[in-house]
Amino acid sequence: MSFANRRPGGRILPARRLTPQVDPKTQFEKLALAIGEIYKHNASKLSFEELYRTAYGLVLSKNGQMLYDGVKGVLERHLRECVETGIMQYAAKARDEPSLTNSEQFLSSVRLLWSEHVTAMLMIKDVLMYVDKVFVSNARLPCVYDMGMHVFRDQVFQGAEFRLDLITTTTLLSQIARERRGEHINKSTMRGITNMLVELQDKDQTRSVYKATFEPLLLADTRLRIRISELGTAEYMQRISDYLSSGTTALLRETVLQELISANAQAVLDIENAGLVQMLEQRSIASLAVLYCLYSQVPSAVKLLQDKVHSHIVSLGDHINAPLATADDAPKPGAKGKGPQERHGLAERTATAIRWVQDMLKLYDVYEEFLVESFTSNLAMRNAVNDAFIETINRNARSPEQLSLFIDDSLKRGLKGKAEQEVEHILERSVLLFRFLQNKDAFEHYYKLHLARRPSSLVSKLKVECGSQFTQKLEGMFKDIQLSADLVQAVKDADVLADTSFDMGVSVLTPTFWPSLWSTGADSKEELHVATDAYSMGNADIKVHFGSRTHELNVSTYQMLILMLFADTSDALTTEQIQQQTGIPSEQLSRQLQSLACAKYKILNKTPKSRDISPADSFAFNSDFRAPQYRIRIPLVAATNHMESDREKAASQAKISQERQLLIEAAIVRIMKDRKQMMHENLVNETIVQLSPRFLPSSKNIKEGIGKLIDREYLQRSLDDPRLYIYLA
Amino acid sequence: MSGTEESPTVKLTSGDGFSFIIDKAVAKQSATIMNMLDMSTGGFTEALTSEIRFPEIKGQVLEKVCQYLFYKHRYADEGATERVPDFEFDLEISLELMMAADYLDC
Structure with missing residues (x-):
C-alpha cells in the first residue's frame, strides 16, 4: 500500500493484537x-x-x-x-x-x-x-x-x-x-x-535428473541395441517420442545416425568392388544418391564422402595429366634430324594438349551429372568437386597454355562448318575450365599469342568471369582490326592511288596488343609510338611469266621479295644466299620458302625435294609451272600454334613474371595510397586479396615489390617500427 | 454462502465483526487473498465458502483496505495518461494499515 497523502493532525495509534499470543x-x-x-x-x-x-x-x-x-x-x-x-x-x-x-x-x-x-x-x-x-x-x-x-x-x-x-x-x-x-x-x-x-x-x-541420469543410460542402451542389431525401425523412434522429453528424440536420432552411419561411413566407402570408387566409375547415379542422402545427415560422414570424391577426382585428373608430363620429360629425339622430329613432337604435344582439355571437360561433365542427379546440387558437395578440379588442373603447370590451344583449335575447326551454336557451346565449356585456373594471367598471355581470330563472344564471356581489365588487351586487338578496315576505306575514298599501278591495304597492329607479331623487334618499348612497317604481315599481287603462260600470284611481301630475286637470274640460289640478298629473318624465311616450293603450287623447285628447309638447300624458278586458274593465291604455310618448346616456354615465363611484378607494384601503391600506413603482414595480405582474381602472387614477389617501391621512394619504413610502411605522397 | 457454485463476490469479515462484500476480481488485488481463493489445487475453506475472516484486522482498517483495493483495481492499469488522484486516509490508522498491507501483500 502506498501513502500518497496523510491528513494532518491526529496521533498514530499503536498496532494492538486482537487475538491471544500463542507459543x-x-x-x-x-x-x-x-x-x-x-x-x-x-x-x-x-x-x-x-x-x-x-x-x-x-x-x-x-x-x-x-x-x-x-x-x-x-x-x-x-x-x-x-x-x-x-x-x-x-x-x-x-x-x-x-x-x-x-x-x-x-x-x-x-x-x-x-x-x-x-x-x-x-x-x-x-x-x-x-x-x-x-x-x-x-x-x-x-x-x-x-x-x-x-x-x-x-x-x-x-x-x-x-x-x-x-x-x-x-x-x-x-x-x-x-x-x-x-x-x-x-x-x-x-x-x-x-x-x-x-x-x-x-x-x-x-540440469534435470532426466538429463543427468536417465538420458545417458537410454542413449547407451540404444547404442548397444544397434550394435547387436536389435533395433532398426523408424516406427520405434516415432513411438518412443510420445513419452520422452522432446530433446531426447533428437539425441536418440543422433545416436542412431552415429551408430549406423558415422561408425560405418569409412567402411562403406571402401567396400571392395562396391565402394564409392566403383559407384563413381560405374556412374551409379541412384546408389550415389542413396549414399549421399544417408551421409548428408551426419557432418563427419559427409566430410568423408567429400574427401573421397575429391581424392578420386584428383587421381583421375592425375591420370589425364600424366601423358603431358611424360611428353615433357621425354628425351629430345636425338640431335641428328632435329628439325622434322621436333616439329613432329610439337604437333603431337599440341594434340595431347587438346586431348587433355577434352578429357578434363568429359570428367567435369560426369561429376556435374553426379552433383545434379545424386548430390541434390548441394553447395558443399559442389565446392568439394570444384576444389578437386582446381587442384588437378593447377597441378598441370601448362594448363593455361593448353586451354588456350584448345580454344584456338576449336575455333579453327569451328569455321569449317560447325554451327555458331556449337562454337558458342565450346566457348562456354572453355570458360568453365578457365574458372578453375589460378594463373589466369598466364592464360591471357597464351591466348593473345595463339589466336588470330577471336570471336568477341569469348572475350565477353571472359569479361564476365574476370572483369574488364583482363580483356582490355583482347578488345584492343579487335579495335585494330576495325581500324585497319576503316583506313583502307579512307585510302580508297581519297583516290590517291588511282593513277598508280599499285593497290594498297593497311593493317594497324598496336604492339602491346599483338605481342607475338612483334617479338622480332629489338625493344618494343622504344618503338611504342613509331608506326613500323611489318613486312611479315603484308601481301602483294604480282604478275609472273611462266614460259608462255602468265599467272597473277597473290603472295606475301616476303615471298614477293624472294620471287624478285629470280626475276633477274635463272640460276638456283641456296637458302643462305636468299637470306643474304633479301634480309628476311631466318625463322620467317623457311616458312616463306616452304610455301613457294613445297606446298600445292610449286613456284620454285627445291633440291633435295623434302619439306624441310636447311641452309644448304637450293631453289630454282619453276618455269614449267602449270595451274588451271589465272589468278592464284599462294597460301602461307600456317605457323601452327603448337606447344612451346622449352626455350619459348622459358621466355613466356619470364614475360609473365615481369608483367606480374608490375601488377604487384601497382597494387601495393593503390593500397598504400588509400591506407597511408600499414603493417607488413596486412599489406601482403591485402595485395594477395587484390590480385587473386588474376593470379596468386607469392609473398616473396610482394616483398620484392615493396623493396623496389622503397628504393623509388614511394614508401618508407617507419623509424619506430620497421614493420610499418608509410606512403610518401 | 455455499461453495458448490463459484460466487462472483467474497465476504471479508474483520476481527471486530464488520463484513465487506466485494468483487473477487477486486479482492484479488491482494496476493494473499488471491491465494486464499485459489481453487486449482482443490481449495481451502475460504475458497469453497467465498468468505474470509481476518481476526487480526479491525473493521476500521479493513474498510480502508477495501477502498484501497478498489482504488488499485481502478488505477493499476492506468499509465501516465490520466492523472491518478491521491489515496487518502487518517493518520491514526497508518501503522495498522501498513501492517495489513504487508499481511495481505497489496
Missing part, C-alpha cells in the same frame, strides 16, 4: 498437522487465513528458521512413510521379477506419489507464502516449493535405503524394450514418470 511450538504443531491434512486431501476443512496468519506470526517472531526446518522435517517424514507403505512392495517386485504387471504397478505407484506431492506442495507453498516473501529471500535458501522437490529427490528418489532412481530407470528401459518387442505398455504412466524426471533438478542444480 511458537504450539503454532508450528498446528501447521505440521495441517500439512498432513493437505496430503490427505482435507484442505477444504482448513482455514487458509489461519494457517497463513500462523506462519506470518512465526516469521515475525523470528522463528522463520524453525518453521522452515520444521516443514522440511515434516515433509521428509511424510514421504518416507509413503514410500515404505505405498511403494517399496512394488519396487521390490519390479526389481526381483520385472514382469509387465510388476513394472507398471511400480511405475504408477511412483507416479501417484509424485503427483500428490506436487499438488500438496503447491498448496503448502501458498500457505507459507509469507515465509518465502520475508524469511527465505533473506536466508538465501531454496523457496518452499523447491525445498519440497529437493526433499522428494533426496529422500524418495535418490534416498540411500530406497534407491528408487535405479529401479525406476531400469524399469523404464525394460518397458521401452517391451514396447520395441511389440507389447503394449501404459504410455501415460511412462509420460508421467519422464515428466517427473525432467522436473526434478539434479544435485548440481544445472
Whole structure:
C-alpha cells in the first residue's frame, strides 16, 4: 500500500493484537498437522487465513528458521512413510521379477506419489507464502516449493535405503524394450514418470535428473541395441517420442545416425568392388544418391564422402595429366634430324594438349551429372568437386597454355562448318575450365599469342568471369582490326592511288596488343609510338611469266621479295644466299620458302625435294609451272600454334613474371595510397586479396615489390617500427 | 454462502465483526487473498465458502483496505495518461494499515 497523502493532525495509534499470543511450538504443531491434512486431501476443512496468519506470526517472531526446518522435517517424514507403505512392495517386485504387471504397478505407484506431492506442495507453498516473501529471500535458501522437490529427490528418489532412481530407470528401459518387442505398455504412466524426471533438478542444480541420469543410460542402451542389431525401425523412434522429453528424440536420432552411419561411413566407402570408387566409375547415379542422402545427415560422414570424391577426382585428373608430363620429360629425339622430329613432337604435344582439355571437360561433365542427379546440387558437395578440379588442373603447370590451344583449335575447326551454336557451346565449356585456373594471367598471355581470330563472344564471356581489365588487351586487338578496315576505306575514298599501278591495304597492329607479331623487334618499348612497317604481315599481287603462260600470284611481301630475286637470274640460289640478298629473318624465311616450293603450287623447285628447309638447300624458278586458274593465291604455310618448346616456354615465363611484378607494384601503391600506413603482414595480405582474381602472387614477389617501391621512394619504413610502411605522397 | 457454485463476490469479515462484500476480481488485488481463493489445487475453506475472516484486522482498517483495493483495481492499469488522484486516509490508522498491507501483500 502506498501513502500518497496523510491528513494532518491526529496521533498514530499503536498496532494492538486482537487475538491471544500463542507459543511458537504450539503454532508450528498446528501447521505440521495441517500439512498432513493437505496430503490427505482435507484442505477444504482448513482455514487458509489461519494457517497463513500462523506462519506470518512465526516469521515475525523470528522463528522463520524453525518453521522452515520444521516443514522440511515434516515433509521428509511424510514421504518416507509413503514410500515404505505405498511403494517399496512394488519396487521390490519390479526389481526381483520385472514382469509387465510388476513394472507398471511400480511405475504408477511412483507416479501417484509424485503427483500428490506436487499438488500438496503447491498448496503448502501458498500457505507459507509469507515465509518465502520475508524469511527465505533473506536466508538465501531454496523457496518452499523447491525445498519440497529437493526433499522428494533426496529422500524418495535418490534416498540411500530406497534407491528408487535405479529401479525406476531400469524399469523404464525394460518397458521401452517391451514396447520395441511389440507389447503394449501404459504410455501415460511412462509420460508421467519422464515428466517427473525432467522436473526434478539434479544435485548440481544445472540440469534435470532426466538429463543427468536417465538420458545417458537410454542413449547407451540404444547404442548397444544397434550394435547387436536389435533395433532398426523408424516406427520405434516415432513411438518412443510420445513419452520422452522432446530433446531426447533428437539425441536418440543422433545416436542412431552415429551408430549406423558415422561408425560405418569409412567402411562403406571402401567396400571392395562396391565402394564409392566403383559407384563413381560405374556412374551409379541412384546408389550415389542413396549414399549421399544417408551421409548428408551426419557432418563427419559427409566430410568423408567429400574427401573421397575429391581424392578420386584428383587421381583421375592425375591420370589425364600424366601423358603431358611424360611428353615433357621425354628425351629430345636425338640431335641428328632435329628439325622434322621436333616439329613432329610439337604437333603431337599440341594434340595431347587438346586431348587433355577434352578429357578434363568429359570428367567435369560426369561429376556435374553426379552433383545434379545424386548430390541434390548441394553447395558443399559442389565446392568439394570444384576444389578437386582446381587442384588437378593447377597441378598441370601448362594448363593455361593448353586451354588456350584448345580454344584456338576449336575455333579453327569451328569455321569449317560447325554451327555458331556449337562454337558458342565450346566457348562456354572453355570458360568453365578457365574458372578453375589460378594463373589466369598466364592464360591471357597464351591466348593473345595463339589466336588470330577471336570471336568477341569469348572475350565477353571472359569479361564476365574476370572483369574488364583482363580483356582490355583482347578488345584492343579487335579495335585494330576495325581500324585497319576503316583506313583502307579512307585510302580508297581519297583516290590517291588511282593513277598508280599499285593497290594498297593497311593493317594497324598496336604492339602491346599483338605481342607475338612483334617479338622480332629489338625493344618494343622504344618503338611504342613509331608506326613500323611489318613486312611479315603484308601481301602483294604480282604478275609472273611462266614460259608462255602468265599467272597473277597473290603472295606475301616476303615471298614477293624472294620471287624478285629470280626475276633477274635463272640460276638456283641456296637458302643462305636468299637470306643474304633479301634480309628476311631466318625463322620467317623457311616458312616463306616452304610455301613457294613445297606446298600445292610449286613456284620454285627445291633440291633435295623434302619439306624441310636447311641452309644448304637450293631453289630454282619453276618455269614449267602449270595451274588451271589465272589468278592464284599462294597460301602461307600456317605457323601452327603448337606447344612451346622449352626455350619459348622459358621466355613466356619470364614475360609473365615481369608483367606480374608490375601488377604487384601497382597494387601495393593503390593500397598504400588509400591506407597511408600499414603493417607488413596486412599489406601482403591485402595485395594477395587484390590480385587473386588474376593470379596468386607469392609473398616473396610482394616483398620484392615493396623493396623496389622503397628504393623509388614511394614508401618508407617507419623509424619506430620497421614493420610499418608509410606512403610518401 | 455455499461453495458448490463459484460466487462472483467474497465476504471479508474483520476481527471486530464488520463484513465487506466485494468483487473477487477486486479482492484479488491482494496476493494473499488471491491465494486464499485459489481453487486449482482443490481449495481451502475460504475458497469453497467465498468468505474470509481476518481476526487480526479491525473493521476500521479493513474498510480502508477495501477502498484501497478498489482504488488499485481502478488505477493499476492506468499509465501516465490520466492523472491518478491521491489515496487518502487518517493518520491514526497508518501503522495498522501498513501492517495489513504487508499481511495481505497489496
